[in-house]
Amino acid sequence: LSIVTLISGRGSNFEAIVKTAQKEAWPVIFSGVIANHSAAKGLDFARSEGIPAFTVEHRAHATRESFDEVLIHKIDQLGADLVVLAGFMRILTPQFIRHFEGRLINIHPALLPQFPGLHTHERALEAGVKTHGATVHFVTEGVDEGPIICQASVPVLADDSADTLAARVLSAEHQIYPRAVKWFLDGRLRIEGNQVKLSPPEP
Numbered sequence: 001l002s003i004v005t006l007i008s009g010r011g012s013n014f015e016a017i018v019k020t021a022q023k024e025a026w027p028v029i030f031s032g033v034i035a036n037h038s039a040a041k042g043l044d045f046a047r048s049e050g051i052p053a054f055t056v057e058h059r060a061h062a063t064r065e066s067f068d069e070v071l072i073h074k075i076d077q078l079g080a081d082l083v084v085l086a087g088f089m090r091i092l093t094p095q096f097i098r099h100f101e102g103r104l105i106n107i108h109p110a111l112l113p114q115f116p117g118l119h120t121h122e123r124a125l126e127a128g129v130k131t132h133g134a135t136v137h138f139v140t141e142g143v144d145e146g147p148i149i150c151q152a153s154v155p156v157l158a159d160d161s162a163d164t165l166a167a168r169v170l171s172a173e174h175q176i177y178p179r180a181v182k183w184f185l186d187g188r189l190r191i192e193g194n195q196v197k198l199s200p201p202e203p
């Protein structure tokens with residue numbers, strides 16, 4: 001099976017997935033990483049691992065539709081059984097989402113349905129929640145609304161800043177995203193309505 005990853009920045013989630021795959025010898029090919037701008041740090045990691053790294057500049061496109069068309073074409077060319085959004089900061093068109101429906105997943109730095117959208121850590125602190133976390137979900141047309149695959153929670157501590165909280169959430173992300181990807185690759189995820197059913201591992 002093959003995975004294409006879309007990133008916009010640091011790419012630490014992508015790195016966590018690749019390293020777990022290596023450590024556990026997953027039968028998977030990382031057929032490419034695509035960033036929406038060439039400064040994305042995660043491209044360097046990809047290159048250092050010999051994973052094909054590409055940039056599709058969103059700024060070179062007048063519309064979201066034309067950017068997404070190029071992206072769809074590129075991903076199809078690479079061949080993707082699974083498309084992993086890992087800190088990809090562009091909103092995708094319904095056309096893109098429909099094209100990859102059922103094989104498109106994302107990680108969001110909050111316990112959805114709490115805090116969809118941006119600045120989740122600041123908003124968690126403002127709301128005074130005692131528990132925060134991260135969610136891996138299938139992507140559907142509503143932003144941050146798709147069927148939830150798994151979540152991890154972390155405590156919010158009295159002296160947390162958005163940065164310290166973000167760091168705690170990020171290390172939880174690095175635990176759950178590789179697990180969710182592996183479940184997908186093992187064929188253990190089934191979408192039923194807006195729910196994901198996880199079947200037991202093969203004996």
Ligand code: GRF
Nearest residue numbers: 010011012013087107108109
């Ligand atoms: C993560 O917190 C992810 O949940 C959010 O953006 C961050 C990306 O980090 N959407 P990285 O690029 O994977 O290091």
